[in-house]
Amino acid sequence: MTGPLFDIAVAVARIAVFFAFCFGLVVVMTWVERKGAAYIQDRRGPNRADIFGIRAWGLFHPLADALKFLFKEDFIPDNAHRLFYQMAPMFSLAPAILGIAVIPFGPDVTVMGRRIALQIADLNVGILYLFAVSGMTVYGVVLAGWASGSKYPLLGGLRSSAQMLSYEVSMGLSLIGIFMVFESVRMSQIVTGQGGLLFGVLPKWGVFVQPLGFILFLVAQYAEANRTPFDLPEGESELVAGYHTEYASFKFSMFMMAEYLHMVVGAAVVATLFFGGWQFPYLGDAGFLLPGGSTVAVPPALVLLLRIGAFVSKVLFFAWLYVWIRWTIPRLRYDQVMRLGWKVMLPLSLLNIFATGLILLLLNK
Amino acid sequence: MEAVLFILFGAIAVCGAIMVVTRKSPMASALYLILTLFAVAALFVLRQAHFLAAVQVIVYAGAVVVLFVFVIMLINVPEDRLPVERATTTRVLGVLAAGIFILESAVLARRFWMQKGPAAEVGTVETVGRALFTDYLLAFEITSVLLLAAVIGAIALAKRKT
Numbered sequence: 001m002t003g004p005l006f007d008i009a010v011a012v013a014r015i016a017v018f019f020a021f022c023f024g025l026v027v028v029m030t031w032v033e034r035k036g037a038a039y040i041q042d043r044r045g046p047n048r049a050d051i052f053g054i055r056a057w058g059l060f061h062p063l064a065d066a067l068k069f070l071f072k073e074d075f076i077p078d079n080a081h082r083l084f085y086q087m088a089p090m091f092s093l094a095p096a097i098l099g100i101a102v103i104p105f106g107p108d109v110t111v112m113g114r115r116i117a118l119q120i121a122d123l124n125v126g127i128l129y130l131f132a133v134s135g136m137t138v139y140g141v142v143l144a145g146w147a148s149g150s151k152y153p154l155l156g157g158l159r160s161s162a163q164m165l166s167y168e169v170s171m172g173l174s175l176i177g178i179f180m181v182f183e184s185v186r187m188s189q190i191v192t193g194q195g196g197l198l199f200g201v202l203p204k205w206g207v208f209v210q211p212l213g214f215i216l217f218l219v220a221q222y223a224e225a226n227r228t229p230f231d232l233p234e235g236e237s238e239l240v241a242g243y244h245t246e247y248a249s250f251k252f253s254m255f256m257m258a259e260y261l262h263m264v265v266g267a268a269v270v271a272t273l274f275f276g277g278w279q280f281p282y283l284g285d286a287g288f289l290l291p292g293g294s295t296v297a298v299p300p301a302l303v304l305l306l307r308i309g310a311f312v313s314k315v316l317f318f319a320w321l322y323v324w325i326r327w328t329i330p331r332l333r334y335d336q337v338m339r340l341g342w343k344v345m346l347p348l349s350l351l352n353i354f355a356t357g358l359i360l361l362l363l364n365k
Numbered sequence: 366m367e368a369v370l371f372i373l374f375g376a377i378a379v380c381g382a383i384m385v386v387t388r389k390s391p392m393a394s395a396l397y398l399i400l401t402l403f404a405v406a407a408l409f410v411l412r413q414a415h416f417l418a419a420v421q422v423i424v425y426a427g428a429v430v431v432l433f434v435f436v437i438m439l440i441n442v443p444e445d446r447l448p449v450e451r452a453t454t455t456r457v458l459g460v461l462a463a464g465i466f467i468l469e470s471a472v473l474a475r476r477f478w479m480q481k482g483p484a485a486e487v488g489t490v491e492t493v494g495r496a497l498f499t500d501y502l503l504a505f506e507i508t509s510v511l512l513l514a515a516v517i518g519a520i521a522l523a524k525r526k527t
Contacts, residue, residue, distance in 0.1 A: 084392060124489045128419035135427025139399070139434070146392065146438045154438065161435050165428065185490050 006114070014120050022100055026260040027062045029319055033260075034061070036323040069253040077246050079149030088147055089247070089254035092140025096261035098133045102126055102187045103268045106278045106308040118278075118308070119188060126185040130269060131172055134224055138164045140258065141226070141243045148246035156242025159232050159334060164224055166341040171220035173349035177213040177356040178206055178273055191277035195284075201291050203281045206274035212352045214274045216345055221270065223341065225262035228326040232334050267318030271311060278311040371411055378404035389447060391437045395430055402426045414488025 031046070035058060038045025046058040076085060106118035123129050138161050145157015179185055182193035196204040207214045223230040232242075239245070244255045271277060282288050283306060287298040298306070332340070381401035388394045402425045409418035497505050 081390075081392070084396075087396075123415065125415045125419040128416070128423065128490070132419050132422035132427060135423055135431075138427075138431055142431070142434050142438060143392075146434075146441070154441070157438060158435075161431060161438075165431060168427070 006112075010116055011120075014118070018100055018103075018105065018120060019097065021105075022097060022261060022264050023257075025264045025315070025319065026257055027066075029260045029263060029323075030062050030065065030256070031059060032320065033323050033326075034058075036320070037327045040324075040327040066253070069250050072249040074249040074251070077149060080246065081147040081149065084143055084147035085149075085246075086251070088140055088144035089251045089258075090140075091143055092137065092258040093254045093261070095133050095136035095140070096258040096265065098136075099130050099265040100268060102129050103265075103272055104188050104191055104277055105311055106304060109304060117188065122186065122188045124186060126187045126190070127175060127179070127273075128185060131168070134171075135168060137224070137258075137262070140255075144247065144255070145243040148243075150246050152239045152241075152245045153243045156239050156245070160226060160243060163226075163230065163232060163337060163341070166338060167220045167223035167230075167345070170216060170341065170345035170349045171224060173346070173353065174213045174216035174220060175273065176349075176353045177210045180353070180356050180360060181206075181209050187272060187277075191272060191279065194276040195279050197282075197291070203276060203279065205276040205279070210274070210352070210356070212348065213356075214270075216349050216352065217274070218270060219340075220345065221266050222322070222325070223337070225259065225266055225322075227259070227263070227322055229329045229332045230337055231331060232337055263319055263322045264315070267315045267322070268311075270318050271314035275314050276310075277314075278307040280306045280310040283307070367411060371408065374404045374407040374411070377401075378408065390444065391442075391447075392434070395433045395437060398433070399426050399430050402430070409488070412488065416488050416490050416493045418488075 035045040046061040047055055049055070049058060049060040049064040051060055076082060101120040102123055104117065104119040104122070108115045108117050110116070141160040141164075142157045145153040145155075145160070148154070178190065182190045184190055184193070190206075194203070194205050198204045198208055202208050222228075226232075244252060247255060282290055283298070283303060285300075285303065286295075287303070288296040290296070378401050381397045381404060384397040385394045385401060388397060402421060406418040406421040406426075409415075409421060
């Protein structure tokens with residue numbers, strides 16, 4: 001294949017594979033969420049959908065859901081602003097998937113004499129792109145809340161826009177420490193920077209050098225994704241279903257997909273920034289380098305496989321963490337959410353920046 | 366390729382801006398404003414100013430317009446009660462001023478024509494950060510004090526008991 005054609009083919013393939021990974025995981029996560037909820041609450045969960053009598057632990061339920069969403073009546077309320085009402089689910093879904101573009105799924109690989117990054121775009125602005133994209137997610141919620149022409153969605157939309165704006169501040173500030181330690185905002189460099197060892201034993205992962213930053217970022221991310229304990233915008237006990245009360249059929253499922261995409265992409269971001277991305281502990285390019293000084297040689301193909309596997313398992317774990325936390329921690333009250341955002345998260349993230357700067361200054365002396 | 370993209374995004378930015386001022390519904394104006402801001406960010410990317418593009422989207426599209434939308438939603442004026450727009454003296458003067466502004470920018474554009482070809486690496490995070498904290502440190506600090514004053518002022522106004 002010639003040069004430009006090869007590049008285009010690689011780009012298209014990367015986009016297709018990574019998007020397929022995300023959407024596939026979304027489908028699985030809808031099942032994991034309900035099954036996880038069931039086991040945490042000591043019941044069986046969905047297990048009735050079957051194909052020719054094969055039930056497969058309820059794994060066919062996502063399929064049944066999709067069919068149901070497709071064939072339900074696509075209803076638009078009389079009071080709704082028709083155009084904006086139809087645009088809102090798209091505004092919700094599109095930014096949710098875009099974040100995956102800067103996530104590296106593995107180290108660079110060499111195919112037919114060319115280096116190919118396992119990342120859709122290794123942008124110079126890296127994380128800033130993620131912030132830009134996550135800043136867009138608020139429009140879907142707000143537009144849905146306003147365009148539905150009904151009071152519960154409006155209240156949900158108002159809540160969520162205030163909440164998302166508040167937590168975006170601490171989300172941004174909680175990552176400054178990571179930039180300072182790894183001296184870059186480029187995702188690939190942050191992951192490579194996490195390859196070393198701390199004190200010769202611990203992998204130099206973001207979570208070990210920035211423990212406070214990790215907790216702050218995780219909390220801010222849950223608030224951004226409107227997940228319990230921060231799912232006030234759709235608090236069903238007070239707002240029916242919040243901003244998507246008036247949505248039915250496939251438009252409703254687009255909101256649901258957006259929420260699960262947030263979980264998947266959010267899990268990938270946490271894994272990349274704080275848990276070494278594709279770094280496998282103690283695994284170098286040639287094989288394992290254990291802290292004791294012993295080495296185990298591993299063939300390059302297996303190294304690549306182990307690294308991609310490490311990344312995927314980290315993503316799966318953090319996606320599961322979303323489910324775990326949702327069914328463990330009850331929902332906060334709205335004033336508590338706001339107080340936590342401004343009076344706890346913000347000062348702590350500023351403190352984290354200050355402490356990180358101080359330690360770096362002392363270490364470099 | 367670059368020229369095609371420039372014309373495309375430039376056209377989107379200009380059309381979006383025209384739609385912002387001509388739409389009757391405030392929500393439509395706000396959404397066209399987002400479109401315009403994105404198109405301008407794309408123009409920044411074409412000039413290799415990646416940092417500027419990201420900040421443009423984060424600050425303007427991600428925060429400022431969200432506040433506009435927030436206000437539109439809070440006030441929530443029904444469409445039949447929106448104020449009727451008339452051709453007042455101010456509006457006519459505004460159109461005249463816009464015309465003069467366009468002429469001026471055409472003159473300026475002819476004088477400071479951008480070089481063709483790939484732009485220098487001026488817009489990366491590193492170069493912008495270095496410039497901000499060395500050559501423009503004083504301006505940077507003064508801006509931050511100004512913003513702090515604005516924050517404190519807003520809180521003082523909001524807390525005042527009437």
